[in-house]
Amino acid sequence: MKPVKDADGITTGFLEILDRIDFASADSQTNKMIGSSEPFKRLLTKINRAAKSEIAVLLQGETGTGKELVAKALHESSRRAEKPFVVIECTGLNENLFESELFGHEKGAFTGATHAKSGLIEIASGGTVFFDEIADVPLSMQVKLLRLLETHCYRTVGGLKQRKANFRLICASHKNLLDLVESGQFRKDLYYRIAGFPISLPSLAERSDDIKGLILHFLSHSELRHKKFSSAALKRLSEYDYPGNIRELKSIVEQATLLANEDLIEVHDLPEQIFARPAKPQISDSEILSLEEAEERYLTQVCESQNMSIDELAEKLEVSTRTLYRKLQKFGLKYE
Secondary structure, three states: OEEEEOOOOOEEEEEOOOOOOOOOOOOOOOOOOOOOOHHHHHHHHHHHHHHOOOOOEEEEOOOOOOHHHHHHHHHHOOOOOOOOEEEEEOOOOOHHHHHHHHHEEOOOOOOOOOOOEEOHHHHOOOOEEEEEOHHHOOHHHHHHHHHHHHHOEEOOEOOOOOEEOOOEEEEEEOOOHHHHHHOOOOOHHHHHHHOOEEEEOOOHHHHHHHHHHHHHHHHHOOOOOOOEEOHHHHHHHHHOOOOOHHHHHHHHHHHHHHHOOOOEEOHHHOOOHHHHOOOOOOOOHHHOOOHHHHHHHHHHHHHHHOOOOHHHHHHHOOOOHHHHHHHHHHOOOOOO
């Protein structure tokens, strides 16, 4: 994946190069960053800004939103693009396995270590390390990971020689790490070390304008690419809320191409999951409220339904008490 830049050097998109990308688990042909919606454009802007720096990036978003693709895009847009992009899957690794995978081990370091093995930190030298689902790193290993990030040094399991580490750090999680910090499941000092530049990935529901383009993209890379979706089928797909995000959309396209007996894929050819959840309500132009009208309606409902103190309500709404008083006065509302 190579960045496409305009005359001012600003990244406007990414072009997939069909070469093998070492250590990256995403398929190089069908997994592109596709979109033209405003949330997608804002994401590209953040990628462009982060790529110019060596700052640690934390990607947060729901499962299936494409965090690894964004990590690859960051790597390919950076000065480390010609070096390895190494993915470390944190889920399911116990302490011993995690340490061995990360730092490597010496021959005889533990039972079964019949030969020395390089760790992923060494393999990534000069490149980028992507910790996928960083929240799943065992608490006991978080200390060693923090030390690595602070000192840029490490030792292999069973080794005595200190080695230098040289990599750019990108982490991802679908969990709220600050909540885990509060509950004691994730170290606060490690969080602030990895969250130098947080990027929140929008869900597919927030990128509804991109759904049709993604469908056409996935269809063009399927084995049955000669098939087409009817306008009614495309409309029904655009109304679905996709709890599994882009990953679910890709699966639905693949299933629909197999289920359809004809070359034109109709609504009845779509997988059952499309009909198991209600379609998103469609809002007509006449139903759209101005932001001021929406704010007034919401505050009216809040004033009628809540019985907490004005200070507590302001805290809940994440505004100052003074701001809340000003807004209530603006709309002629009273809160008692």
